[in-house]
Amino acid sequence: MADIIGSVMEVKHIDELSKQKNPVNNIHPLFKLILTLVYICVLASFSRYEVIGLLPFILYPVVIILVCDIPLSKIFKRVLFIEPFIVITGILNPVFDKSLVEIGGFVVSGGWLTFFSLVIRSTLMVTAGFLLIATTGIDDIAKTLSLLKVPSVFVLLFLLTYRYIFVLMDEAGRLLKAYYMRAPGQSGVRVRVWGSMVGQLLIRTYNRAQTIYQSMVLKGYNGRYNSVAGKRVKTGDVAYFTLWLAFIAAVRIYNIPLLISALVAGNS
Amino acid sequence: MHMGDVLISPEVGGTMLAAAVGVAAVSIKKVKEMDEKKLPLMGVMAAFVFASQMINFTIPGTGSSGHLGGGLLLAILLGPYAGFLSMAAILLIQALFFADGGYLAYGCNLINMGFYACFIAYPLIYKFITRARMSRTRVIIGSITASIIGLQLGAFSVVLETLLSGKTELPFSQFAGVMQGIHLAIGLVEGIVTAAVVSFVLKVRPDIVGEAVPNGSRKSNKTIIIGFLAAALVLGGIVSLFASANPDGLEWSVGKVMGAELQGNSQVHEALEKAQEKTAILPDYGFKSQPGTGGEAAGTVVSGIVGSGITLGVIVLIGFVIKYFKRRKPGRIG
Numbered sequence: 001m002a003d004i005i006g007s008v009m010e011v012k013h014i015d016e017l018s019k020q021k022n023p024v025n026n027i028h029p030l031f032k033l034i035l036t037l038v039y040i041c042v043l044a045s046f047s048r049y050e051v052i053g054l055l056p057f058i059l060y061p062v063v064i065i066l067v068c069d070i071p072l073s074k075i076f077k078r079v080l081f082i083e084p085f086i087v088i089t090g091i092l093n094p095v096f097d098k099s100l101v102e103i104g105g106f107v108v109s110g111g112w113l114t115f116f117s118l119v120i121r122s123t124l125m126v127t128a129g130f131l132l133i134a135t136t137g138i139d140d141i142a143k144t145l146s147l148l149k150v151p152s153v154f155v156l157l158f159l160l161t162y163r164y165i166f167v168l169m170d171e172a173g174r175l176l177k178a179y180y181m182r183a184p185g186q187s188g189v190r191v192r193v194w195g196s197m198v199g200q201l202l203i204r205t206y207n208r209a210q211t212i213y214q215s216m217v218l219k220g221y222n223g224r225y226n227s228v229a230g231k232r233v234k235t236g237d238v239a240y241f242t243l244w245l246a247f248i249a250a251v252r253i254y255n256i257p258l259l260i261s262a263l264v265a266g267n268s
Numbered sequence: 269m270h271m272g273d274v275l276i277s278p279e280v281g282g283t284m285l286a287a288a289v290g291v292a293a294v295s296i297k298k299v300k301e302m303d304e305k306k307l308p309l310m311g312v313m314a315a316f317v318f319a320s321q322m323i324n325f326t327i328p329g330t331g332s333s334g335h336l337g338g339g340l341l342l343a344i345l346l347g348p349y350a351g352f353l354s355m356a357a358i359l360l361i362q363a364l365f366f367a368d369g370g371y372l373a374y375g376c377n378l379i380n381m382g383f384y385a386c387f388i389a390y391p392l393i394y395k396f397i398t399r400a401r402m403s404r405t406r407v408i409i410g411s412i413t414a415s416i417i418g419l420q421l422g423a424f425s426v427v428l429e430t431l432l433s434g435k436t437e438l439p440f441s442q443f444a445g446v447m448q449g450i451h452l453a454i455g456l457v458e459g460i461v462t463a464a465v466v467s468f469v470l471k472v473r474p475d476i477v478g479e480a481v482p483n484g485s486r487k488s489n490k491t492i493i494i495g496f497l498a499a500a501l502v503l504g505g506i507v508s509l510f511a512s513a514n515p516d517g518l519e520w521s522v523g524k525v526m527g528a529e530l531q532g533n534s535q536v537h538e539a540l541e542k543a544q545e546k547t548a549i550l551p552d553y554g555f556k557s558q559p560g561t562g563g564e565a566a567g568t569v570v571s572g573i574v575g576s577g578i579t580l581g582v583i584v585l586i587g588f589v590i591k592y593f594k595r596r597k598p599g600r601i602g
Contacts, residue, residue, distance in 0.1 A: 040370070043273075044274070055580060063586065066590040066591055067594070092438060096439060114437060126367050153307065157311050161354070161361060172320065196468050198468075203476070206309070210309075260575040260578045260579060
């Protein structure tokens with residue numbers, strides 16, 4: 001329980017990061033969203049044996065982390081949370097893929113290559129997603145969604161859900177605390193109260209939803225998502241976007257580490 | 269059951285995203301036709317599913333515990349369309365803020381966890397069983413059967429999507445066996461929790477779950493089934509397209525597409541291409557190093573390691589440069 005509350009509070013903290021003043025936070029959110037998606041798709045497009053070609057992609061998160069002063073511990077936590085699942089799905093690769101490759105006298109199975117490829121890619125993808133949130137924030141993401149013509153029903157739903165997660169977490173937390181204080185030394189909720197416990201929370205939630213609706217109507221809610229005008233597109237935004245796009249295209253088309261090797265070998 | 273980006277190929281992710289957006293568009297249209305009162309309810313209920321996930325249930329007879337997934341419960345409380353949209357909001361927030369499920373895999377996750385629960389398990393099984401009478405027994409049987417079937421379909425989709433993406437070596441039968449087995453247990457727990465919650469609410473506040481009671485709902489049921497069949501046909505068509513294509517074709521790569529367009533005649537290009545050809549250890553899927561021709565191949569791999577080292581060195585250098593400049597202008601940040 002403490003874990004979940006902790007990770008939810010963490011999320012709030014990440015959202016706070018996006019309110020700092022720095023060059024990347026100021027970039028138009030639409031560009032950052034597209035860039036993140038392109039980055040993830042391009043990483044996904046590599047063949048599963050690729051390891052060396054993935055290395056130049058590390059530049060993108062490194063630059064953003066340093067420019068935005070994003071605490072590394074937060075990223076590590078997030079990546080560590082995901083990594084076990086990746087390891088489970090990938091760890092059998094060396095068992096199933098027995099094709100052999102020689103690397104400098106060592107014989108390595110192709111399965112290990114695919115495993116490392118999976119781990120590197122998942123780390124980069126998760127980090128890129130994290131950096132989008134840490135530099136953009138929920139409000140700007142909602143605005144971008146409506147810029148992309150996502151219906152306002154969904155944008156509002158998205159914002160409402162996000163807003164009330166924290167409120168209901170508190171509510172559920174109190175409920176659980178009350179339960180555990182009366183049931184010391186118990187690891188989970190007993191089967192007899194499954195229904196009444198979640199049901200209680202549900203009924204409270206339902207009543208709350210009605211109050212929320214009434215107050216929304218009083219404040220002029222008419223079913224639409226209204227927001228202050230978003231950021232304007234500046235030349236800097238376009239330059240930022242184009243440069244990263246060019247970088248991603250370049251490292252996708254050319255295997256930079258191998259090219260460097262070829263140059264080094266050619267000169268010596 | 270959340271899939272990450274790393275196991276998904278762009279084509280599978282894109283196709284599933286298109287399918288999910290299609291279902292979402294229909295749902296949004298339906299929700300708009302309904303009461304606008306529902307929107308806050310949908311948002312708060314979605315948040316409720318989040319909150320309820322922190323409650324750990326001890327599973328009797330085992331040492332383990334589980335928690336609620338919520339797809340079926342949302343469909344029962346809000347109806348299939350609003351339930352699906354709430355699931356879409358939950359999954360989007362999980363992907364963005366909790367790294368639970370990827371961006372590229374968003375469509376897959378929405379279909380696996382939202383579509384089957386809201387448009388198959390709920391209307392075809394839960395509603396069918398509770399149609400005649402909303403009794404406690406029927407709610408329990410309905411919830412358990414529906415959630416097991418919903419999760420089985422979802423788990424099987426995960427297997428199919430992973431295999432079509434071809435990012436891991438897991439063999440079909442073992443992977444499917446493990447996934448279906450685990451999700452049989454998860455589905456059972458999910459069904460029991462859902463049943464417990466719904467029958468409690470039915471007792472205390474029947475108006476909340478009472479909407480779905482008898483009669484009159486025949487017509488809407490029919491439209492749901494027609495909609496589901498259409499979606500299944502489209503999905504089936506797409507999947508068979510992938511299945512019938514040469515499996516190697518799946519390994520569609522941006523590099524090839526772009527490379528073909530960018531093939532210039534200049535000397536630089538040629539030189540670079542030659543260098544790449546010469547040095548590529550992994551041209552496409554195969555390995556250049558055949559057993560027996562070890563020496564030369566090993567040489568290129570070693571030089572690949574040198575290049576990797578230099579690449580990483582350059583990245584670290586860039587990092588230091590950024591740090592240096594930031595320290596020189598402390599006023600700019602913060």
